[in-house]
Amino acid sequence: MAIVLEANYAKKLGLPGYSSHQYSISIRTELTDLSQVEAESARLYALLQSAVDKDIQEVGFIPDNNTYGMNANGQNHHGNGFHGQVNGNDRHNGSTNGTHQAKGFGDRWNCTDGQKGFIQRIVNENKLDKGEVEHLANQLFGAGVKQLNKMQASQLIEDLLVKVGKPAPRQTRWQQRPTQQAA
């Protein structure tokens, strides 16, 4: 008589913003002898745990605590484009992959007010196409300009400065240039 050994390994982990995700793998195998159970169980446990641990590191979508599920301007989460227009069609904001980015931001930006103002100033002063900027954000981060977190917004600013020919030099970005020579 065949002995069926069924093993299941599940793991649930917490994520930022009161989220969590879980993943489990189940497997069935046949044994010919009860004496094989202990060794086979140990093998399957190690195998499944390793597989679950590897895959569960991909956290996928994590909702923004402040914005997810909230209405923007009375619309049903279609505020798009970093210039605050609401047109109800995400494809007009430069996204090229055809996928719908979860939105719901209205005029709210995820980055700091300073970053928002800087991005808008670079765009306006250099007459950049807002659709192109939105496209760049999507290409780099898979998200619209308004959705970028502070690190992503900083990266976008760096890239926009390069685009308009005003890159920030690495060594001197945070410090004033020395003005005095050694004696």
Add this chain to the structure above:
Amino acid sequence: MTTLAESPLPQAEPSEQDIITGLQQTVSASRLALFLQCRLKFWFRYVLKLTKPKTPSLHLGNTVHAVLKGWNKARWLQNPLTLKQAHDAYTAAWADNTEGSVNWDPGEEEEEKTTGWRLVDTYLREHHVPAEVKPDAVEVPVEADLRRHGLPKLIGILDLVQQRKIIDYKTIASTPTPEKVAHSTEIQTSSYAILYRHNTGNTEAGIQLHHLVKLKNPRVVITSLPPISQQQETRLYRQMDAYLDGLQQPHFVPSPGMHCSSCEFFNECRRA
């Protein structure tokens, strides 16, 4: 008719106190580490702002950084560089003297240039960063407002962030050991982790230091560190607190030790 340009009003040089006040408002990992290493050296560099010729190793390091930045950006945009393109970028970055030039000894520049390229070549050929994985950020400047802790604004530049791992590139002359690396870079790694957390709302998956070792046969040594602990975070805040306290007392005392052998302000220190 001759038209004379109106000369701009002369701007007053900031006083020493103005400079110190500015230094109390923002701090980077390197500035903090230097202050804790030797206050007099900090004073020479950040208050007096004495400049020294760029060193060959700094020029090499900057050039390697520039190429790796370009390489990472290119693969991010799914337009990866070929080795030849990387070499061209290296040659252009090497020739860039906008941030200061080096006083080379005869024959030294060619030798250093070759060494630098061999480091880049080794790093790229060994595929230490999977080309198909998109970065989260490449050489991105970030800051964290720590006022709620009564501390200055923390600033820094993250070389590479990928799959929530913070990666920092270093060029170095000798092979590092993991334990020493973890210890000697703790101010930097803790700072980067805090910057990452403040700017993304996530906890880093870990920190990796990619040392490109300038040996006859170049090596790449990767040290992987876990996310920083609460204890490390607290320790960094206490170090920043000590930095603030120290700047309030105008005692920029020297800290003589082994590190003086490579200090660019050795002569000034002896005369002070």
